[in-house]
Amino acid sequence: MTDILITNGRVIDPANNMDAMCDVWVEHGQVAGVGKFDGKAKVTIDAKGLIVCPGLIDMHVHLREPGEEWKEDIESGSQAAVAGGITTICTMPNTEPCIDHAGIVLQVIARAKEIGLCNLRPIGAVTRNLKGTELTEMRELSRSGAVAFSDDGKPIWHAGVMRKALEYSSSFGYLIIQHAEEKQLTDGGSVNEGWVSTQLGVQGMPVEGEDSMIARDIMLTRRTNARYHVAHISSKGAVEQVRLAQKQGLKVTTEAAPHHFALTEDEVLNFNADAKMSPPLRTEEDRSAVIEGLRDGTIEVIATDHAPHHEDDKRCGLSCAAFGIVGLETMLPISLDLEREGVLSMSDLIAKMTANPAKLLNIPEGSLSQGNAADICIFDPKAEWTLDREKLFSKGRNTPWHGRTMIGKVVYTLKDGRVVFEQGTIIV
Amino acid sequence: MPEPLFGLKHLFGIADLTREQIQALVDLGDDFIDINTRSVKKAPTLRGRTVINLFFENSTRTRTSFEIAGKRLSADVINISASTSATKKGETLLDTGQTLAAMQPHVLVIRHSVAGTCEFLSEFLDNTALINAGDGSHEHPTQILTDLLTLKRSMGDIQGKTMTIVGDIAHSRVARSHMLSAKIMGYNVRIVAPKTLLPAFVENYGCEIYHDFDEALQGTDILYMLRVQTERLTTNCYFPSLREYHETYGLNMKRLKAAGDHCMVMHPGPMNRGVEIATDVADSMKSLILEQVEHGVAIRMAALTALCGGATEE
Numbered sequence: 001m002t003d004i005l006i007t008n009g010r011v012i013d014p015a016n017n018m019d020a021m022c023d024v025w026v027e028h029g030q031v032a033g034v035g036k037f038d039g040k041a042k043v044t045i046d047a048k049g050l051i052v053c054p055g056l057i058d059m060h061v062h063l064r065e066p067g068e069e070w071k072e073d074i075e076s077g078s079q080a081a082v083a084g085g086i087t088t089i090c091t092m093p094n095t096e097p098c099i100d101h102a103g104i105v106l107q108v109i110a111r112a113k114e115i116g117l118c119n120l121r122p123i124g125a126v127t128r129n130l131k132g133t134e135l136t137e138m139r140e141l142s143r144s145g146a147v148a149f150s151d152d153g154k155p156i157w158h159a160g161v162m163r164k165a166l167e168y169s170s171s172f173g174y175l176i177i178q179h180a181e182e183k184q185l186t187d188g189g190s191v192n193e194g195w196v197s198t199q200l201g202v203q204g205m206p207v208e209g210e211d212s213m214i215a216r217d218i219m220l221t222r223r224t225n226a227r228y229h230v231a232h233i234s235s236k237g238a239v240e241q242v243r244l245a246q247k248q249g250l251k252v253t254t255e256a257a258p259h260h261f262a263l264t265e266d267e268v269l270n271f272n273a274d275a276k277m278s279p280p281l282r283t284e285e286d287r288s289a290v291i292e293g294l295r296d297g298t299i300e301v302i303a304t305d306h307a308p309h310h311e312d313d314k315r316c317g318l319s320c321a322a323f324g325i326v327g328l329e330t331m332l333p334i335s336l337d338l339e340r341e342g343v344l345s346m347s348d349l350i351a352k353m354t355a356n357p358a359k360l361l362n363i364p365e366g367s368l369s370q371g372n373a374a375d376i377c378i379f380d381p382k383a384e385w386t387l388d389r390e391k392l393f394s395k396g397r398n399t400p401w402h403g404r405t406m407i408g409k410v411v412y413t414l415k416d417g418r419v420v421f422e423q424g425t426i427i428v
Numbered sequence: 429m430p431e432p433l434f435g436l437k438h439l440f441g442i443a444d445l446t447r448e449q450i451q452a453l454v455d456l457g458d459d460f461i462d463i464n465t466r467s468v469k470k471a472p473t474l475r476g477r478t479v480i481n482l483f484f485e486n487s488t489r490t491r492t493s494f495e496i497a498g499k500r501l502s503a504d505v506i507n508i509s510a511s512t513s514a515t516k517k518g519e520t521l522l523d524t525g526q527t528l529a530a531m532q533p534h535v536l537v538i539r540h541s542v543a544g545t546c547e548f549l550s551e552f553l554d555n556t557a558l559i560n561a562g563d564g565s566h567e568h569p570t571q572i573l574t575d576l577l578t579l580k581r582s583m584g585d586i587q588g589k590t591m592t593i594v595g596d597i598a599h600s601r602v603a604r605s606h607m608l609s610a611k612i613m614g615y616n617v618r619i620v621a622p623k624t625l626l627p628a629f630v631e632n633y634g635c636e637i638y639h640d641f642d643e644a645l646q647g648t649d650i651l652y653m654l655r656v657q658t659e660r661l662t663t664n665c666y667f668p669s670l671r672e673y674h675e676t677y678g679l680n681m682k683r684l685k686a687a688g689d690h691c692m693v694m695h696p697g698p699m700n701r702g703v704e705i706a707t708d709v710a711d712s713m714k715s716l717i718l719e720q721v722e723h724g725v726a727i728r729m730a731a732l733t734a735l736c737g738g739a740t741e742e
Contacts (some may be wrong), residue, residue: 131450198627199443201543202602206628271544315522317542319564 014351015367055087055375067096180254236289308396326410441567497728595654
């Protein structure tokens with residue numbers, strides 16, 4: 001007998017070009033079928049008025065385990081993920097120790113399995129100890145489960161090392177993810193350089209810090225025919241460069257974080273440290289360019305750059321505060337604005353959080369194909385709720401959306417055919 | 429708590445003030461000048477009030493000025509110098525603020541290298557009025573009120589006058605506060621600096637921008653020279669050398685004469701003689717620099733009075 005039947009919902013599975021009112025049923029932890037169900041099920045979930053889609057993928061997440069578990073650990077991060085409808089997270093390697101050798105890859109994967117709420121697919125470091133000088137053993141990291149490589153949090157700043165990283169990784173088809181930031185231009189800065197930074201009297205981070213490193217990297221990508229992915233794209237110039245590179249047939253891809261298409265630098269005008277991140281919130285012109293990039297497909301992926309911090313590291317004045325905000329629990333409602341504003345169809349929007357990152361990372365998640373693990377997100381696109389940072393599952397309280405109305409709410413999250421989140425509660 | 433005057437709960441920056449509030453503070457400061465020149469320099473205005481000066485950055489004139497201002501008005505004044513470098517390993521700024529606020533002072537006067545320190549602390553401190561005595565490159569409101577008082581007494585109405593501010597605009601809280609004040613009070617600001625020392629979109633303040641000092645002299649009523657942070661200037665490539673700086677942007681007698689006989693000279697201090705200002709200019713009849721210092725005490729008396737000198741319920 002079928003274990004779970006999800007009925008009456010609008011099923012959207014971009015990987016299979018599916019957008020229809022139909023049933024999804026689950027047996028032995030796998031998707032057993034999508035269509036018209038005819039039989040008996042042990043459990044039936046009525047998804048009337050809800051959207052049923054593959055569990056979301058967030059390919060840019062910072063959990064702080066090992067090393068800084070007071071900020072976030074794999075357990076709290078997993079809970080935050082499934083509360084946000086996310087069943088696969090790719091974690092950045094800037095932990096302590098960092099993910100630069102196979103042992104740590106295996107450790108974090110094992111810990112996530114033990115918790116059993118979501119898939120954790122680590123991103124390995126490009127350079128040892130994230131120092132930017134010597135390459136990691138990418139073959140070994142990949143065999144152990146790393147799905148891409150990045151020094152995120154820091155740029156791979158040295159042009160010669162970047163060239164070698166692109167050459168070596170592309171020999172085996174690996175993806176290099178760059179935190180594009182020319183530190184010589186941005187060091188000491190806290191917010192976007194512009195009229196806002198001037199009024200605040202706070203040192204700015206010029207947009208050229210991002211744009212110039214992407215320009216350099218695209219040149220190196222052309223030479224090496226590598227797979228290069230720009231993390232958290234935030235500027236008009238960066239979007240234009242990626243678009244041009246794609247037109248020229250280069251394997252250049254990018255992702256945008258919800259805060260970069262939802263907010264501008266005006267958020268920090270009251271010295272709000274919970275709106276401080278790197279790259280910083282930029283101008284309305286940049287925000288519009290990111291939205292246009294999402295619309296025309298230049299930006300294939302939405303990823304959060306979920307960066308939990310302890311309050312002590314945020315409550316010390318804007319220029320002393322740590323960079324980053326939490327995002328797992330707000331990715332879906334904030335992103336749904338793109339559908340409501342007519343930027344993307346619901347299917348194209350969901351693709352950017354399911355099929356597209358799965359394809360980029362070459363992982364099996366992100367679809368409701370028969371036989372796939374039954375990782376499923378069921379959400380109400382119209383439900384309104386107010387974000388209360390004290391009620392987040394993440395340990396991080398650093399969100400710029402505290403007190404704001406969210407439209408769109410995850411109702412159920414299934415992982416391997418098990419309901420792990422239901423109506424606001426984690427089910428262990 | 430005493431009822432604040434002029435509708436002022438805190439004094440964060442010029443950006444938060446109206447023309448009427450600025451005028452009222454300057455006029456009140458003007459009234460206090462008299463006390464400072466008497467032989468017995470004491471008035472009971474702030475008796476029973478506690479003022480804590482919390483300075484995380486080095487300061488001689490501003491801190492002393494607040495201290496004297498409080499003492500001459502009979503407030504109990506406590507000075508604390510904290511090192512910003514200690515904040516990482518020691519007590520946090522917030523803890524220091526909350527600790528001092530728990531001792532129930534009426535006013536905390538704060539200087540800190542982090543812009544927005546007062547705005548940040550005010551979210552957590554309920555019953556303490558905060559005065560910004562300089563926060564990073566953000567604002568320095570009591571300096572600007574001081575300058576307005578000095579100008580009122582030396583030139584009368586400042587409306588329509590042109591102030592030319594020369595030097596490191598990018599890192600200057602004084603320049604920012606003056607550019608904001610100019611819009612509110614109706615004077616013009618010209619700024620003079622190389623592009624390395626200008627912040628982004630500075631033209632949005634509505635000031636005129638010059639790179640050539642000599643071109644800016646004509647029509648200037650007040651030459652306002654900013655202190656050059658000599659260590660910062662050359663190591664970070666803002667300027668090639670102090671010699672070239674003095675040559676290009678230093679105020680010497682020749683330039684002062686070119687500006688015309690009516691033109692006065694100001695400087696928020698401390699001066700680097702021979703860098704941004706030549707000694708003969710600093711000591712000339714045209715210099716208002718010591719008047720600024722003198723009036724600084726009166727303005728801080730006014731600011732403290734506004735925040736904690738009102739009637740109390742007890």
